[in-house]
Amino acid sequence: MSALDTRYNTEQAALMAAVERRATDGPDWVQALRQRGMRIHAEHGIPTPRTEAWKYTPLRSVAERSWQAGEAGPAVFDFDLPQYTESAVRIVLVNGRFDRNLSDVPRLPGLTAMSLRDAWTEHPDLVREHLGQIARIEEHTMAALASALFQDGLFLHLKSQAVIESVIEIVHVTSGQDEVFAPRLLILAEDGAIARIVETYITDGDTTAMTLPVSEVVIGSRANIEHVRVQDEATSNIHLALWETRQAGNSEYRSYNVAFGAAIGRTDQGIDLQGEWCTTRLDGVVVGLGEQILDNHTRLDHALPNCNSFEIYKQVIGDRATVVFNGQIYVHPHAQKTDAKQTNQAILLSPTATINSKPQLEIFADDVKCTHGATVGQLEDLPLFYMRQRGVPKALAQSLLVYAFAAEVLELISMEEVRLRLEQRLFERLNPTNA
Amino acid sequence: MLEIQNLHARVEEKEILRGLNLTVRPGEVHAIMGPNGSGKSTLANVLAGREDYEVTEGSISLEGEDLLEMEPEDRAHAGVFLAFQYPVEIPGVSNVYFLRSALNAIRKARGEEELDSLSFMKYIREKIKLLGLKDELLNRSVNEGFSGGEKKRNEIFQMAVLEPKLCVLDETDSGLDIDALQTVAAGVNALRSPDRAFIVVTHYQRLLNYIVPDYVHVMVEGRLVKSGGRELALELEEKGYQWIEQELAGQV
Known part of the structure; x- marks a missing residue:
């Protein structure tokens, strides 16, 4: 001590x-x-x-x-x-x-x-x-x-x-x-x-x-x-x-x-x-609201050749919440023919929401395919207007759009009942008043 | 039903509508034609309440209510429907869920009971046949991966489901082949009724062969400069918009 x-x-x-x-x-x-x-x-x-x-x-x-x-x-x-x-x-x-x-x-x-x-x-x-x-x-x-x-x-x-x-x-x-x-x-x-x-x-x-x-x-x-x-x-x-x-x-x-x-x-x-020949997914859905601080650090070590990894993180941040994403991918010198894809996307629902996003690819092999993309944005105006024009109230339209953004990851889950329950939970989380 | 007086509107500091007047009574079909950039689509978007368009002067009332004071969804609840020139793709939101949310919001606003999932499906299956759309489109994401023709038919299908009072069609004929155009027009014609009005915005006369208007208006530089019956559209087709512009110049 x-x-x-x-x-x-x-x-x-x-x-x-x-x-x-x-x-x-x-x-x-x-x-x-x-x-x-x-x-x-x-x-x-x-x-x-x-x-x-x-x-x-x-x-x-x-x-x-x-x-x-x-x-x-x-x-x-x-x-x-x-x-x-x-x-x-x-x-x-x-x-x-x-x-x-x-x-x-x-x-x-x-x-x-x-x-x-x-x-x-x-x-x-x-x-x-x-x-x-x-x-x-x-x-x-x-x-x-x-x-x-x-x-x-x-x-x-x-x-x-x-x-x-x-x-x-x-x-x-x-x-x-x-x-x-x-x-x-x-x-x-x-x-x-x-x-x-x-x-x-x-x-x-x-x-x-x-x-x-x-x-x-x-x-x-x-x-x-x-x-x-x-x-x-x-x-x-x-x-x-x-x-x-x-x-x-x-x-x-x-x-x-x-x-x-x-x-x-x-x-x-x-x-x-x-x-060799491993397949890996490490995906994430994050909803940070209120004063929440949600941090996800991922590390993927490709030590040997011929492995595929896919990583998609979808993050929704509202109110005064802070969300952190740090995605490390190491491709070691022997890990030729590695195929690693990392995507991380965030939607900010309020001007006081914060996202800190850091992709971190360290590649020591030469014959590999590694991509990463990070985007941070707000809800687009046009889909929102389109839905409201049809009569969907603004708050519901917003949460449907945010839901659709985040649910894309849940759709990858093969356990149907689990996926459905989590989709419902996601919707409730985004609509505390409708739950 | 609709009363537009001295409407001025701008987009990003640029004045597009400059004193537009229009009266539409129930059951009427008004075509608004005009050269590119004359402000036709701006009028359509202003009626629907798009935020990028700023109304600087004038008034719009729908059945005596001030439309300009209403949010886009409130206008939809009051019976305004805009068929978009470029229908928006919304990945991850299914057509059927979207449409049920829209219909139930409108029914609620009208003081009607919301439809449960089963009665809603029954209701829309009848409507979808009208537009010749496949059932499977219902479960797909809104407009995502739809062909140009499917998107436009989907607009009219939604119109049929939501049963608006004032239907605004913004260049609904653009990008349609003749078969799709006929299907869309048949869908619109099926919805014509004594208590529903249409404003059909189009650049070409072609659509008006199928959706026959009661009135044709020509828009130039943000104003309706000439109005007439259906024959005006044919004259425009023949002589081009230059004819109107020259006529206007002659008046000065």
């Missing part, structure tokens, strides 16, 4: 005490991960504007509050948890803990979905091999804190060649005030496995907690995984996530990052392409 400045120590004394208490929780290799997280976080603390990667995500207000380590949440809720499909595999985590009662995991060949805490005793080899090995917590001090604090999470394992027809729905509920929660996900899709996952982060009312999810996803060769992540927390909550994926050769990973909620919401998504 010596490297932390004194103010940080005082403000976060309770949190640091919890970190110390939890240091010895779990088998020695889990403890080693905790130590690593503790060391990194103690050295860097909560990022300040001086930290380059966090320049546009002002966390001063977060640093000035006194946080507690989160404890278990309620066993029941007085609202319906989101459910997209009838015959889903349902997994519910409350405050980062796997909830057996709220979850419904049918026995399906090749599928294991269980508490991470249980998995570290029941499947120690698998968990030990990957847990903490994918997420680059050295570069993410909040994920480092989460790695020191986490108590449980989800272990999702798809055996080789497993084909899961049902949608795997994961719901994360955060419930509490001034507490820090660290939901942890480990998803292992072995060779040839096929599955579709939708992960939704919500809050139990207007929480003022901090959710620090860390997800590690390992995609085996020839596996095909679709992964939708929906951050729909209350706009009073803090959500800072690290989501990292490693792809083996010939695999396909289609990921969609939907960010609607949180007062300050940030997702750092990284994908390492570690085999």
Whole structure:
């Protein structure tokens, strides 16, 4: 702790005490991960504007509050948890803990979905091999804190060649005030496995907690995984996530990052392409309104030849909200025949809305096709006039146009019920009064 | 029904309409012809309430109401419909959803009950046959990827659905081949009724062979300088707009 400045120590004394208490929780290799997280976080603390990667995500207000380590949440809720499909595999985590009662995991060949805490005793080899090995917590001090604090999470394992027809729905509920929660996900899709996952982060009312999810996803060769992540927390909550994926050769990973909620919401998504002939999507839909600050940093590492990646981010920013997009694509010297496309578009709905957009392509191979395009604009006048001329009221016409702009990304989602529900949610988000 | 008096309007500091007067009664079809740049499309857009057009003088009233005080959607609710010269493509908004939002907004403004999805579909399937449009166009995005002819037919189809009182057709014949022109004209003629009026803005006489007007007006430099019956259009076709311009010069 010596490297932390004194103010940080005082403000976060309770949190640091919890970190110390939890240091010895779990088998020695889990403890080693905790130590690593503790060391990194103690050295860097909560990022300040001086930290380059966090320049546009002002966390001063977060640093000035006194946080507690989160404890278990309620066993029941007085609202319906989101459910997209009838015959889903349902997994519910409350405050980062796997909830057996709220979850419904049918026995399906090749599928294991269980508490991470249980998995570290029941499947120690698998968990030990990957847990903490994918997420680059050295570069993410909040994920480092989460790695020191986490108590449980989800272990999702798809055996080789497993084909899961049902949608795997994961719901994360955060419930509490001034507490820090660290939901942890480990998803292992072995060779040839096929599955579709939708992960939704919500809050139990207007929480003022901090959710620090860390997800590690390992995609085996020839596996095909679709992964939708929906951050729909209350706009009073803090959500800072690290989501990292490693792809083996010939695999396909289609990921969609939907960010609607949180007062300050940030997702750092990284994908390492570690085999040839991979296909990757990392798309995003972001709606920032009111005073929201929503930041999405993506990193894509093309380490080997012949991989294709597509990235489309659509961002809607209104009121006094701030949205940040930073899209890094590294094409390493060996990664010839890489085809990488990045598009990021933003619509500003008000003169006080802010977008900071930074495409960052670093290409070290010569025989590649890499394109990127960033546009920032306002709604066009002519479509708006056309709709109003037909009788559609201005506010509705505007939201239809904004909806159409953003929904283009949702249309790529293959899970129909999920797509329809998210389209509806998008519309509600854009029309708080009509919802 | 429509009373335009001494209308002056400008676009980006340039005065286009310079004292235009026009009275339109229910059931009438008025054609407005004129050379390029005479202000025909400006009149159409001013009637619809497009914001880029600034009215500097004069008045427009529709059934006694001051049209210039109304927002574009309020004019639509009051029964004004503009068939655009260049119908706008709106990617991501389906034709059917757009049209239902428009119709229900108009019905609501008229104090009528909004149509649910089922009764709306039933209602528009009858209308779509009228324009010879394929059903599948309904589920496509508004005008996106439509051919020129499909876009124009879609305008008239929307007009048929929304049942306006005052229909303004801005160069609806431009870019149409003869078959499409006949379909569009048949669609318009089917909508003619004793309580609905039309203002047909066109550069060529051709359209008026199919949509036969009660009155033809010639617009030159932002004013209606000559009015007559259908035969005026034929005369213009024969002698060209220069004839009017020369006639005007002779009067001075």
